[in-house]
Amino acid sequence: MSTAADGPDLDERPEAHSSIPGIAGLSEQRKNRALAVCLLVGFMTLLDVSIVNVALPSMQKGLSATPADLSWVVSGYALTFGLVLVPSGVFGDMVGRRTAFLVGLAAFTVASGLCGIAPGAAFLVVARLVQGLASGILGPQISGLIQEMFSGAARARAFGYFGAIVGLATAVGPLVGGLLIAAGGEEHGWRWVFFVNLPIGVVAFVLALRLIPGCVGCGKDLAKGRIDWVGVLLLGASVVAIMLPLVQQQQWTGRGKWWLVVLGVLLIIAFAQWERRVAASGHTPLVPPALIRIRSYTRGSVLGLLYFAGFTTIFFIFTLFVQNGLHYSALEAGLATTPFAIGSAVSATLGGRLVGKHGRPLVILGLVLVALGTAAAILVVHWVDGRGAGVATAGPLLVAGVGSGLVIAPNLALSLSEVPVSRAGTAGGVMQTAQRLGSALGIACVGAVFFSRVSQGKGFANAFQAGAVVAICFEVAALVVGIADWRSRKAEPGTPEAPSRPRATEG
Helix, strand or coil: CCCHHHCCCCCCCCCCHHHCCCCCCCCHHHHHHHHHHHHHHHHHHHHHHHCCHHHHHHHHHHHCCCHHHHHHHHHHHHHHHHHCHHHHHHHHHHHCHHHHHHHHHHHHHHHHHHHHCCCCHHHHHHHHHHHHHHHHHHHHHHHHHHHHHCCHHHHHHHHHHHHHHHHHHHHHHHHHHHHHHHHHCCCCHHHHHHHCHHHHHHHHHHHHHHHCCCCCCCCHHHHCCCCCHHHHHHHHHHHHHHHHHHHCCCCCCCCHHHHHHHHHHHHHHHHHHHHHHHHHCCCCCCCCHHHHCCHHHHHHHHHHHHHHHHHHHHHHHHHHHHHHHCCCCHHHHHHHCHHHHHHHHHHHHHHHHHHHHHCHHHHHHHHHHHHHHHHHHHHHHHHCCCCHHHHHCHHHHHHHHHHHHCCHHHHHHHHCCCCCHHHHHHHHHHHHHHHHHHHHHHHHHHHHHHHHHHHCCCCHHHHHHHHHHHHHHHHHHHHHHHHHHHHHHHHCCCCCCCCCCCCCCCC
């Protein structure tokens, strides 16, 4: 049971659906339809993380954008996305996830239209910052709604579908971007990368109004002014301080930028101390200390951070390798990543069904497959010269994709299995913030090695191999965390191995 210092709501059983107005009594058909809307929106927002990469040359030509402008188109979205994840999760917990979902969806759709009509690079950068903010609002609501609407094996399956969407959106982004640019032309094709969100956003908004359940009585804490604004400020400043030098590593020269990372770590320590103080005073902290003390959740968040540091960077350097090194078109580059997308989509769906039976070993198997697939891709690029290397990597990428599908969704389900439903948005926001920090860290480290090899004249193939070795290091680190968590669960008979057997959270 929670103590007074834990903050409210952390003694609630994760499966206590009947206490949530608007959720109890929903038919399975209604829940599944609401889930479909969430997955559609999740796919749209996650696609915008990867789809833009292949559109950068088109943007440069159409807007006469500088490399600094293009960098902010990509990194600005990631920065604002990560900045608002945790506050948005708390916002959804307080006012209801349906309300927060609709606010984020409307903002994302409008921002997408503004990106598409951008008359210049500066306008596009600002619109992308707003789009990232809106996407950050939506992210925690999706995982929170899954927590609210489903339980047990049904929840694991729902997270499996969500994991399939994460992997699919990440992998097919270059392919979809290539198709849109080919259809719209090299100079203005990039606009359709954003315009495609408009009809999807409008349809999803209408469906969300009809299908996503509301929460009667939510927002009482907000109405009483019980918002941890100091916590919001401290956490936001720490995220910006850590992510800014990481996402701007190639454009921001000099070593002075790394002092911001030190500042960010100090701000996180100050944030943790402040949250303990708020909880001890009986008020509602932004991130309850008791949430962090749920070991399955904390370990899963660390695993996600390390995995995303290795997983997302592979596409970053692989796309650069095939486009700049092998001179693939945007469409060809997208096709080259399709095997990963197929493997990830299929295995993520299966992973959601199997995690209830196998638990953490399923995630461990996935991490092993990802590491082996990445290593095989390195060997293939070393052995195969010329444009055939992009085709030859199809097998290794398929293996890595299958592994990835067994990591993302099952890890999410296991990590949230002991989290109270009332804190599902906050917990999802923290986890996704960790993933975004991991992605930024991975791209900074892997990118530094990749671009160093290119600048030394060693070629893009050599640069890809060196960068992929660094990515494997992150994947192996995630594997170590997964094994440690599995052994700990085996040593603790009272700890649930899978989300189908929840227990009440201890403070």
